[in-house]
Amino acid sequence: xxxxxxxxxxxxxxxxxxxxxxxxxxxxxxxxxxxxxxxxxxxxxxxxxxxxxxxxxxxxxxxxxxxxxxxxxxxxxxxxxxxxxxxxxxxxxxxxxxxxxxxxxxxxxxxxxxxxxxxxxxxxxxxxxxxxxxxxxxxxxxxxxxxxxxxxxxxxxxxxxxxxxxxxxxxxxxxxxxxxxxxxxxxxxxxxxxxxxxxxxxxxxxxxxxxxxxxxxxxxxxxxxxxxxxxxxxxxxxxxxxxxxxxxxxxxxxxxxxxxxxxxxxxx
Amino acid sequence: xxxxxxxxxxxxxxxxxxxxxxxxxxxxxxxxxxxxxxxxxxxxxxxxxxxxxxxxxxxxxxxxxxxxxxxxxxxxxxxxxxxxxxxxxxxxxxxxxxxxxxxxxxxxxxxxxxxxxxxxxxxxxxxxxxxxxxxxxxxxxxxxxxxxxxxxxxxxxxxxxxxxxxxxxxxxxxxxxxxxxxxxxxxxxxxxxxxxxxxxxxxxxxxxxxxxxxxxxxxxxxxxxxxxxxxxxxxxxxxxxxxxxxxxxxxxxxxxxxxxxxxxxxxxxxxxxxxxxxxxxxxxxxxxxxxxxxxxxxxxxxxxxxxxxxxxxxxxxxxxxxxxxxxxxxxxxxxxxxxxxxxxxxx
Ligand SMILES: Cc1cc2nc3c(=O)[nH]c(=O)nc-3n(C[C@H](O)[C@H](O)[C@H](O)COP(=O)(O)OP(=O)(O)OC[C@H]3O[C@@H](n4cnc5c(N)ncnc54)[C@H](O)[C@@H]3O)c2cc1C
Ligand SMILES: Nc1ncnc2c1ncn2[C@@H]1O[C@H](COP(=O)(O)O)[C@@H](O)[C@H]1O
Numbered sequence: 001x002x003x004x005x006x007x008x009x010x011x012x013x014x015x016x017x018x019x020x021x022x023x024x025x026x027x028x029x030x031x032x033x034x035x036x037x038x039x040x041x042x043x044x045x046x047x048x049x050x051x052x053x054x055x056x057x058x059x060x061x062x063x064x065x066x067x068x069x070x071x072x073x074x075x076x077x078x079x080x081x082x083x084x085x086x087x088x089x090x091x092x093x094x095x096x097x098x099x100x101x102x103x104x105x106x107x108x109x110x111x112x113x114x115x116x117x118x119x120x121x122x123x124x125x126x127x128x129x130x131x132x133x134x135x136x137x138x139x140x141x142x143x144x145x146x147x148x149x150x151x152x153x154x155x156x157x158x159x160x161x162x163x164x165x166x167x168x169x170x171x172x173x174x175x176x177x178x179x180x181x182x183x184x185x186x187x188x189x190x191x192x193x194x195x196x197x198x199x200x201x202x203x204x205x206x207x208x209x210x211x212x213x214x215x216x217x218x219x220x221x222x223x224x225x226x227x228x229x230x231x232x233x234x235x236x237x238x239x240x241x242x243x244x245x246x247x248x249x250x251x252x253x254x255x256x257x258x259x260x261x262x263x264x265x266x267x268x
Numbered sequence: 269x270x271x272x273x274x275x276x277x278x279x280x281x282x283x284x285x286x287x288x289x290x291x292x293x294x295x296x297x298x299x300x301x302x303x304x305x306x307x308x309x310x311x312x313x314x315x316x317x318x319x320x321x322x323x324x325x326x327x328x329x330x331x332x333x334x335x336x337x338x339x340x341x342x343x344x345x346x347x348x349x350x351x352x353x354x355x356x357x358x359x360x361x362x363x364x365x366x367x368x369x370x371x372x373x374x375x376x377x378x379x380x381x382x383x384x385x386x387x388x389x390x391x392x393x394x395x396x397x398x399x400x401x402x403x404x405x406x407x408x409x410x411x412x413x414x415x416x417x418x419x420x421x422x423x424x425x426x427x428x429x430x431x432x433x434x435x436x437x438x439x440x441x442x443x444x445x446x447x448x449x450x451x452x453x454x455x456x457x458x459x460x461x462x463x464x465x466x467x468x469x470x471x472x473x474x475x476x477x478x479x480x481x482x483x484x485x486x487x488x489x490x491x492x493x494x495x496x497x498x499x500x501x502x503x504x505x506x507x508x509x510x511x512x513x514x515x516x517x518x519x520x521x522x523x524x525x526x527x528x529x530x531x532x533x534x535x536x537x538x539x540x541x542x543x544x545x546x547x548x549x550x551x552x553x554x555x556x557x558x559x560x561x562x563x564x565x566x567x568x569x570x571x572x573x574x575x576x577x578x579x580x581x582x583x584x585x586x587x588x589x590x591x592x593x594x595x596x597x598x599x600x601x602x603x604x605x606x607x608x609x610x611x612x613x614x615x
Contacts, residue, residue, distance in 0.1 A: 038530075070383055095428055097395060101277070126543045127393040127403035132359065136395035141360055141473040144388040157477070162384050163537060164484055168477040169358070175474070217275035224400035226438040227420070230428040236568050239589040251592045252603040255574065256610065258590050263572045265551055267494075267518055268610045 003056030006107055007047040007117040008134070009040035009075065010125040011068035027243065036071040040119035041078075041186035043179040046149060047117045048079045048187070054151045057081045059110060063091060063102055066205070073197035077189030083197075084110075088207040093220035096125075100133035102218055105211055107138060115156060116176040120144065131178040142176035143169055147183040274436070278398040285374050285416075291314040291337050292366060292380040292390070293324045293346075294358055300337045303381035303446035308342040308505035310408050310449055311379055314417065315344075317410050323347055323375065327365045331353035339460035342452045346462045347373065353469045356476050361469060366398050368467035375439050377417050394441045400434020403442040404542065406448055406565065417442070422542055422562065447490050447546035447569065482564040487521050489538050494520030495570075496547045497540055499563075500527035501556020501577065501596065508533050510600050511555060517607055523547070525557045540566040555596045557578035559584030576600070 014035045047058045060075045062068050063086040074085035086106050094102065107113065116133040117139075128144070135142035148159040156171045161180055172178075196202055208218070215221060241258070243251040259265045274280065291311045294301035308322065315322040324338025326348040338346050349365055361386075370378065370393070374551060380390045382404055394401035402419040406429070409418035417440040419432045434440045489495060496515040498508055508522065515522045524534035540547055542562040552570035556577060557563060564587050567573060575588035578595045585591040592599055 057364050067522075070360050082511065095403065096391070097398065100395065101275075121543075125403075127391075128387045129394075129401065132388060132391035133395040136392045142392075143359070143474065145384060161482075165479055165481055167479045169474050170477055171474045199270060214275065216273045217277060222275050224398065224434045225402060225419075226435065228431045228433055230430050233422065233565075235564065235587060238573060238587055240586060240591070242585060242591040242593065248594050248598045248602045249315075249606070251594060252599060252606045253392075255590055255592060255603065256606055259551065259572065259574075263551075263589075265572070267551075267607065268614055 001154075003050060003054050003115060004110070004113045005047045005050055005056055005058045005115050005117060006091055006110060006113050007040075007043050007058060007060050007075075007080070008103060008130070009044065009060055009062045009071065009119065010037040010122050010124075011035075011062055011064035011071050012037045012122055015123050034067060034071070036074060037119055037122045037124075039121060039123070039137070039179070039181045040185045041075075042135055042181065043117045043119045044075050044078055044080060044182040045186040046146070046177075046179050047115075049184065050115065050149060050151065051079075059084065061086065061103065061106055061110075063087070063099060063106075069203060072203050073194065074189060076197040076202060077191075077194035079193055083203045085203060085205045086211065087205055088211075090208050090219050091216060093223065094218060095223035095225045096127055096129035096133055097121070097224055098218055098222035100130050100210065101222060102213065103130065104134045104137035104179070105213055106206065108210070109253075112174070114173040115149075115151075116140070116174065118176065118178045120178050120181045128178070132178060135176040138174075138176070140174050140176050142173050142178070143171060144178040145180045146177045147180045149177060275398075278437075281438055283376075283436075283438055286376040288320050288323055288373065288375040289318075290323045290325050290370075290375040290379070290439070291338070291343065292378060292386070293326045293334075294381060294383060295326055295328045295331050295334050296385065298330065301332045301381060301383060302451060303383055303444075305337065305341045305467060306446070306449045306451050307379045307381060307444055308338060309452045310444075311407045312452065314377060314408055314410050315582030317412060318415050320376070321345055323373075325366065325369060327351075327354055327362060327369070329353075335462050339458050339462075340454045340456050342458075344460050346460065347465055348462070349465050351466075356472075357385065357476050358472050358476065359385070359392060360474070361472050362580075363389040364394070364470055365467055366393055369465060370397060370439060372465070372467075376415060378439045378441045380441070380443050382445045386443055390441065390443050395538045397439065398437060399439050399441050400432075400437050401443075402432050403443050405442040405444050406542075408438040408442070416440070422565065424599060445542075445546060447548060450569075459579055463582055472480075489521055489523045489540065489547055490545050492521040492547065492549055494518045494522055494551045495523050495540075495547055496555065497523040497525070497557060498528050498533065498555050499525035500531065501558075502528060502533065503556070505533050507556075509598070510597070514553075514600055514604055517604060518551075520549075520551070525560075525563050542566065554584050555600065556587065558582050559587050562601045
């Protein structure tokens with residue numbers, strides 16, 4: 001039986017190049033391009049390896065604005081077979097509960113599926129919620145921090161890494177795995193694959209017409225949490241003394257003196 | 269349908285039935301997790317403000333000898349489930365056990381440590397209950413009138429802190445990274461009620477096949493006294509060797525910013541900051557690190573902060589005790605030499 005694998009990817013602002021307005025303390029978002037959440041590329045890689053080993057179809061799902069099409073083209077370039085862009089204004093403002101609800105309803109429509117693959121967390125919100133929450137909506141067993149996966153006699157065997165342990169678990173299908181950051185180094189895009197992305201129906205756009213969810217379950221209204229306000233982070237008071245001069249040797253002497261005499265550190 | 273209709277997937281709740289502040293106490297590997305105990309600190313403050321009890325919740329197998337610890341650290345009560353079916357952790361089974369207790373007692377707030385396992389199981393707990401959850405909170409407040417927990421966390425790209433509430437749902441759930449709060453004073457003379465509960469534990473759908481300890485040679489950064497931390501300014505893995513040499517000399521460890529982790533110069537376990545670790549070192553040396561808010565968050569509890577950066581405008585200087593404006597490739601070898609020189613003199 002070929003595997004039906006679904007991988008969820010998020011389209012995120014490139015936080016590497018986001019800058020903060022020094023006057024207002026707010027983000028300068030203008031001109032900041034979005035990228036696929038880097039940790040989700042590791043998830044795509046794991047999905048593709050599974051497909052290569054055991055046969056099957058990989059579908060990528062992303063809930064995002066239309067601009068995420070570029071990201072989906074990219075993963076098709078890596079070898080993903082089909083992509084679904086879930087995009088509708090009514091989904092906007094969702095917290096993790098409403099986001100996972102919407103994703104799970106989309107995934108429901110892709111049944112029967114065998115393995116759902118998620119990234120470990122996103123670089124913009126870093127909650128690591130969506131995997132566990134989607135598993136809960138779909139009532140499928142799940143595991144985080146997975147570095148390697150095999151599929152033997154209809155059973156998923158997942159190896160995961162915790163800080164001081166390597167664990168191997170068996171899960172029935174369907175199940176959900178979140179891929180450990182930095183594991184499963186993503187492959188480069190192949191031009192021949194990428195050309196497929198331009199073909200019709202490889203990237204489908206689903207609005208809420210296709211998904212059919214109640215307004216009170218999605219977006220802002222389907223979100224139990226609300227952001228009330230944002231305040232500037234108070235900073236920890238520090239001494240802010242700086243060595244005054246150019247000579248590096250003098251500077252390090254000054255530093256060692258300060259650390260020993262003023263801070264009482266026993267470094268010598 | 270009125271615009272205030274709630275999603276039919278959510279059980280309606282009566283907020284007034286939900287009382288008490290719970291801290292989920294992780295007890296895996298046969299000991300009480302310190303990060304969980306740290307949460308009795310904010311938990312105590314919140315419970316006192318809204319005049320309710322603070323409860324430590326333990327679920328697991330062979331937990332009996334640990335039951336008093338939460339009370340020593342400030343809980344009024346401990347509720348626990350002792351069950352051999354919990355001898356092996358799987359996220360679902362632990363989550364379902366906790367959910368059963370929450371349904372029985374209806375606490376208004378649940379705090380849990382954002383350990384690897386906490387981050388895995390707590391969002392599932394929240395989802396089953398359709399509760400509002402926030403990850404990686406850095407502070408809390410509480411609205412005494414509405415009993416809403418104000419969950420404070422740095423949002424995306426933050427020098428800002430977002431204040432988040434879940435006004436219509438209970439419990440209100442937050443995870444907190446280790447070391448964000450200090451461990452409360454342990455007072456073994458404190459007394460409190462200890463209640464055993466039994467719950468239906470479902471058959472696990474997933475099975476642990478093997479578990480192997482990996483030897484971790486390095487001191488974890490959250491325990492280190494001296495940390496030499498490198499950022500993108502280090503520029504290469506060879507540069508990190510220089511930092512290691514200094515760290516070795518001072519009996520310290522090496523850590524890094526997220527950009528250093530992204531570049532692959534250092535492992536994620538050694539990342540300092542909001543999405544990495546908080547450290548409590550007595551000396552933190554930031555080398556080639558600009559001092560972004562998310563990074564600074566991780567060094568709030570560091571005693572002395574030193575910055576080495578070749579850009580005099582780098583924000584790290586405003587957030588350090590001592591600063592040297594220099595190229596680290598000159599400053600670090602000079603520092604190593606200076607320390608060696610003084611040591612040989614002292615001998
Ligand atoms: C949601 C979110 C969470 C985040 N979490 C974290 C986190 O947990 N931890 C974290 O660190 N970051 C985190 N970040 C990223 C953070 O915003 C910064 O991008 C990051 O901390 C910058 O790393 P850096 O200081 O190493 O690099 P840069 O900001 O690029 O700074 C490099 C510095 O090196 C200096 N330099 C260059 N060459 C030299 C030289 N030869 N000698 C001396 N100095 C030199 C430069 O002057 C510069 O100041 C997060 C971001 C987001 C959006
Ligand atoms: N909008 C989204 N669309 C598709 N997948 C998502 C979305 N948001 C989060 N995910 C998935 O959930 C994982 C965890 O995200 P987070 O909980 O935001 O840290 C990501 O790595 C993705 O695999």
